[in-house]
Structure formats: structure tokens, C-alpha cells
Amino acid sequence: MQKNNVVTVTIEDIGVNGEGIGKVDGYTLFIKDAMIGDVIEAKVMKAKKHYGYARLQKILTSSEARVKTPACPMARKCGGCQIQEMKYSAQLAFKEGKVCGNLERIGGVPTELLDEIMEPVVGMERGETAEVAAAADTEKAGAADYQPFCYRNKAQFPIGTDKEGHVIAGFYAGRTHNIISNTDCILGVPVNKEILECILAFMEEYKILSYNEEKHTGLVRHVLIRYGFTTDEIMVCLILNGEELPYAEVLVERLRKIPGMTSITVNVNRAKTNVIMGDKIKLLWGQTFITDYIGNVKYQISPLSFYQVNPVQTKKLYELALDYADLTGEETVWDLYCGIGTISLFLAQKAKQVYGVEIVPQAIDDAKNNAKINGIKNAEFYVGKAEEVLPDYYKEYAKTHNGEKAHADVIVVDPPRKGCEESLLQTIVDMQPERVVYVSCDSATLARDVKFLREKGYELAKVRAVDQFPHTVHVETAVLLQRKNM
Structure with a gap:
């Protein structure tokens, strides 16, 4: 393949940045604005040995998943909405498939197990945000189904x-x-x-x-x-x-x-x-x-606070995490990467005691304040790296309790895109919680960490994708891992 070649490509997948992926005689091309199911004419702009980048010239056969006209005239120019031209039902199917594919390919989770435990993706429903009339009108958007807009706070x-x-x-x-x-x-x-x-x-x-x-x-x-x-x-x-x-x-x-x-x-x-x-x-x-x-938890949000940008879907995500935690009121729970205490305070309503850990001091100040304004007294918060705080706590506990091991009933993690460090995962295993609830913004690093935990005595029990960011390639995932009887 050479630069400036004009080729006909059938798009078979979508890349991490929303670009269409297709092959010409086995050579892989990444093409912005192309969609799964499109047959397009594209011009090669950069050619490497095994793959290249091309520019969409003409859509020869439009994908059934493509809307006739995107609701936003800036959709192709702007870097925000990578897949706004895809019908929402197709976006949800793509995101669910992305999570499933990563768990299978990277995490080594058997297909038959995923078929059994994977729950349907949680999408946004009509009327859940204050949609502008023109954007919410599916006929004007050229879509056969509902398209959610106006969801960012x-x-x-x-x-x-x-x-x-x-x-x-x-x-x-x-x-x-x-x-x-x-x-x-x-x-x-x-x-x-x-x-x-x-x-x-x-x-x-x-x-x-x-x-x-x-x-x-x-x-x-x-x-x-x-x-x-x-x-x-x-x-x-x-x-x-x-x-x-x-x-x-x-x-x-x-x-x-x-x-x-x-x-x-x-x-x-x-x-x-x-x-x-x-x-x-x-x-x-x-x-x-x-x-x-x-939900019924109140938060004070400053300009520097981390706070989920889609409150409608955040409520669904946190309710899912709470459901997976399966709390009875007697549990000790650790919430790692707790931010301003959003998940922690949800958990504290049903747990005996919650400990939150976050590296950003201001976020911990916000978390403590949020606990106070909600009258929640069974949540404590620690400043520091989760991968340092929890292992240090585990070691110190043994020293001060005659060798007795620190234990948690449930551990919840919601790490950044890089996922959890192996030392933290090992400490989680050592603390032997009955359940680990992992909330992830990157299903690839989630899959890597799930593989580690499955090899250390935990089995995947539930998986569900939550669409926090319609019209983008990003997807949140919640999984439940249960400790096997060793």
C-alpha cells in the first residue's frame, strides 16, 4: 500500500478513537468518520508496513447503523463526538461488544461464561435529559431510534x-x-x-x-x-x-x-x-x-472537584455497584480511588463501615464534607495512593494485631484508565474479601486486572456495561468478582 492510493474498503470494526477499521488485501486501514458496515472509497494518507491511515472520500454503500444527518453540524470537525453518526442502538451494541471482546481476548474469560453472566448494556432512555427539541427529534436526526443529547453537567x-x-x-x-x-x-x-x-x-x-x-x-x-x-x-x-x-x-x-x-x-x-x-x-x-x-445523596461540587459528568447514568452505575456489593449492614467495605466520595456514600447507606482512599487532598476534603452534609458517620477517608495506602494498612494491621490479617468483606475499586497496579491487586487478594466490585472506564485494563484476580482465586460473576458518554467510544463497566471456596 502506498500513500495517495485510492481504495475501496468495507469497514469491519471501530478503533479506540472512533475511527473505522477495514482491510484491503489483508492490509489494515484506519479511517476517521467511517462506520461498521460502510463500504467506502478512501485515500491513503499515511502508509506503514502493516497498517495505514486513510481519509474518507465517498460512502459507496451506507451502513444500516448510520444516521442520515448527524444532529450536530460540527460532528465531523469536532473531536468530542466520535460516533454521533451511528444510531444509538448500534452504539450500545458496539460498546457491549467492546467490553465482552476485551474480557475474552485480554482477560481470558471463556466465551461460555460471558454468555452466562453478561447483563444487557445500560443505555439512556428518552426523557432522561433536557434534550433540545431539534436534537431529540429522531426524524430530523435521521435516526430510526432515540438519540440522547444534553446529558453533560x-x-x-x-x-x-x-x-x-x-x-x-x-x-x-x-x-x-x-x-x-x-x-x-x-x-x-x-x-x-x-x-x-x-x-x-x-x-x-x-x-x-x-x-x-x-x-x-x-x-x-x-x-x-x-x-x-x-x-x-x-x-x-x-x-x-x-x-x-x-x-x-x-x-x-x-x-x-x-x-x-x-x-x-x-x-x-x-x-x-x-x-x-x-x-x-x-x-x-x-x-x-x-x-x-x-439518588438521595447530596454533593457539594467545586470547580476542582471530580464529579461524573452524566448524573442520570451515574445514578444507574452506582446503584449497580451497590447491587453487586450485596450489602446487609454488617460489612466492612473499602472504596479505592473514591474521589469526592460519590460511591463511598452510596455504599455507606447499606454497610457497617466504609473506608475511602483517594490521592487528591482536596477530593478527600470534599468527601469528608459530603459525608457531613448527608449525616453519614460510618465513612472514613484517607489521602494517598490506593496502591500505597491499602498495602501499608494491611502490613501495619498485622503488626498491631499479633499477626492477625486485615480483612474486608467487600472491596470496590474505580481506578483511572491505567487500571490497578499489581501490588494493589495482590493486597486485595490477601485481604480475602468475599466480593470485589470493579468499576472501570477502560475495559482493556479492566480485563487485564480481571485476569489477575481470576488466577488468584476469584471468579467473574456479573458484568454490565453502562453508557456514560453517548456518541463517544467511551464506556463504563461494572463487574462482580466472588471469592472461590479454596
């Missing part, structure tokens, strides 16, 4: 300047830092558009410069917006390459007129980095947090 918009010198907000094009101007992302809540247009007009009027990433000049880098789905409270935080926002009182006066506005802050980030947020928060108006609920 958080959005971070980079601020830049276009070629005409106008200040813009939007999202980065795929694999670049080029901003696609768009104040009306249909994954976010409709009020985002009003907030962004207010800020952009203010910046134009008072000649406030956007940040230039290459030159490390300008002031406004990003705008963070959070929305409480249950409370309707709104947070706006401007991330600055500086300490102060000129004429801040003018912007505050305009933003506070928006119904639900609760918190207006600035975040200082003067570092030359791709990291969006700095450590310092300055209050301009209102309070430094908003509140929201998952």
Missing part, C-alpha cells in the same frame, strides 16, 4: 481568537488544539450557549484578550460551566493566565441575571501547560460550589 470550553480577530469558544478538532467555534454543543445543557455568548460579548466589548497557547500571552484560557441536574444550580469559572479579570464586576452583573446562577469564580493557571485548571480559586460572586444529588 460539565463543559470546559477553550477560548481563542479566529482569523478575523473575533474571540471564539468551542472545542478542539480531533487530535489538534485548533478550536472549532461552537457555543451550542448538544451534549451539554442549553444554558451553556447563553453563558458563553455573554462572556464572549463581554470580552469583545472590553478588549480582553484570549489566551494564545503558542506565545503564552493573553488572559482567558478556558471557561468551565457546571450545572446541577437536580438543583438547577449553575457554576461559571473562567480560567485565567493571570491573577485578575478586568471589569469583573460588569461580567458578574450580567451572568447573575441568568436563572440558577450560583457560583462565579476565576481559576488562576499561569503555567505553560495543557493542563486546564490551576490550583487557585478566587470567588467573584455567590459561593465557590454548587450542590447536586445522585
Whole structure:
């Protein structure tokens, strides 16, 4: 295969970044915007020995899974929605297959076991979010089934300047830092558009410069917006390459007129980095947090808090984890990578005692505060790396209890994409919990860790995918592992 070859390809799979995958005479091509079932004409842009990258030129035969017209006109340009052009029922089938395939291929889980224990993927249902009318209209979207939009309670918009010198907000094009101007992302809540247009007009009027990433000049880098789905409270935080926002009182006066506005802050980030947020928060108006609920548990959320972006599906995910934990009120539970205590506080309602571990000190402060405002007294939280805190606790317990081993009835883990370190997994095995509930945002590392635990005396009992991020390739998974009688 050579660069600039034009080839006909049948798309057979989707890659980790949402690109279509097909083969021509055994040679693998990755093609953005192509979908499983498409037959396309593509131009090879980069050719390596065993695989290459091509650009979609023409759809010769459209996949049955493809919508006629994506609801968002920016769908192909923007890097956010990798599979918005796929019908939602097909997205769910793809994600369930992805989880199953990784557990089978990487985790070594037998097909017949997965057929027995895999539960249907949990998708979003009509009416669960405040969909904009045009996007929710399946006929306009060209879909044969429901398409969920407006599900994100958080959005971070980079601020830049276009070629005409106008200040813009939007999202980065795929694999670049080029901003696609768009104040009306249909994954976010409709009020985002009003907030962004207010800020952009203010910046134009008072000649406030956007940040230039290459030159490390300008002031406004990003705008963070959070929305409480249950409370309707709104947070706006401007991330600055500086300490102060000129004429801040003018912007505050305009933003506070928006119904639900609760918190207006600035975040200082003067570092030359791709990291969006700095450590310092300055209050301009209102309070430094908003509140929201998952189920009947109340949370205070600051600009720096980690909080799941899809509250509708988060409730389903946490209820699933609670169901898998199968608590009776007598159990000691460890929740590793607990964040601001979201899962911990769910578990504490049914457990005897919960211990949460998280590396970010502010998150632990938030977790303790969230326990307090909910009147939950059977949850304790520790700052540190889970892969250090739990093994150290296990060793120290034996020293102070005449060699007796520390025990947990249930251990819940919700690690980052890299999964759990082997030392942590070994400590989990040593503590001999009856059940391990593993919540994962990456089914590949989940499968790797499941393989380790299965080899150490645990068997996979339940698996279920939860679609936290419709129109993207990402999927959350919850699994239950039970200790075998050794």
C-alpha cells in the first residue's frame, strides 16, 4: 500500500478513537468518520508496513447503523463526538461488544461464561435529559431510534481568537488544539450557549484578550460551566493566565441575571501547560460550589472537584455497584480511588463501615464534607495512593494485631484508565474479601486486572456495561468478582 492510493474498503470494526477499521488485501486501514458496515472509497494518507491511515472520500454503500444527518453540524470537525453518526442502538451494541471482546481476548474469560453472566448494556432512555427539541427529534436526526443529547453537567470550553480577530469558544478538532467555534454543543445543557455568548460579548466589548497557547500571552484560557441536574444550580469559572479579570464586576452583573446562577469564580493557571485548571480559586460572586444529588445523596461540587459528568447514568452505575456489593449492614467495605466520595456514600447507606482512599487532598476534603452534609458517620477517608495506602494498612494491621490479617468483606475499586497496579491487586487478594466490585472506564485494563484476580482465586460473576458518554467510544463497566471456596 502506498500513500495517495485510492481504495475501496468495507469497514469491519471501530478503533479506540472512533475511527473505522477495514482491510484491503489483508492490509489494515484506519479511517476517521467511517462506520461498521460502510463500504467506502478512501485515500491513503499515511502508509506503514502493516497498517495505514486513510481519509474518507465517498460512502459507496451506507451502513444500516448510520444516521442520515448527524444532529450536530460540527460532528465531523469536532473531536468530542466520535460516533454521533451511528444510531444509538448500534452504539450500545458496539460498546457491549467492546467490553465482552476485551474480557475474552485480554482477560481470558471463556466465551461460555460471558454468555452466562453478561447483563444487557445500560443505555439512556428518552426523557432522561433536557434534550433540545431539534436534537431529540429522531426524524430530523435521521435516526430510526432515540438519540440522547444534553446529558453533560460539565463543559470546559477553550477560548481563542479566529482569523478575523473575533474571540471564539468551542472545542478542539480531533487530535489538534485548533478550536472549532461552537457555543451550542448538544451534549451539554442549553444554558451553556447563553453563558458563553455573554462572556464572549463581554470580552469583545472590553478588549480582553484570549489566551494564545503558542506565545503564552493573553488572559482567558478556558471557561468551565457546571450545572446541577437536580438543583438547577449553575457554576461559571473562567480560567485565567493571570491573577485578575478586568471589569469583573460588569461580567458578574450580567451572568447573575441568568436563572440558577450560583457560583462565579476565576481559576488562576499561569503555567505553560495543557493542563486546564490551576490550583487557585478566587470567588467573584455567590459561593465557590454548587450542590447536586445522585439518588438521595447530596454533593457539594467545586470547580476542582471530580464529579461524573452524566448524573442520570451515574445514578444507574452506582446503584449497580451497590447491587453487586450485596450489602446487609454488617460489612466492612473499602472504596479505592473514591474521589469526592460519590460511591463511598452510596455504599455507606447499606454497610457497617466504609473506608475511602483517594490521592487528591482536596477530593478527600470534599468527601469528608459530603459525608457531613448527608449525616453519614460510618465513612472514613484517607489521602494517598490506593496502591500505597491499602498495602501499608494491611502490613501495619498485622503488626498491631499479633499477626492477625486485615480483612474486608467487600472491596470496590474505580481506578483511572491505567487500571490497578499489581501490588494493589495482590493486597486485595490477601485481604480475602468475599466480593470485589470493579468499576472501570477502560475495559482493556479492566480485563487485564480481571485476569489477575481470576488466577488468584476469584471468579467473574456479573458484568454490565453502562453508557456514560453517548456518541463517544467511551464506556463504563461494572463487574462482580466472588471469592472461590479454596
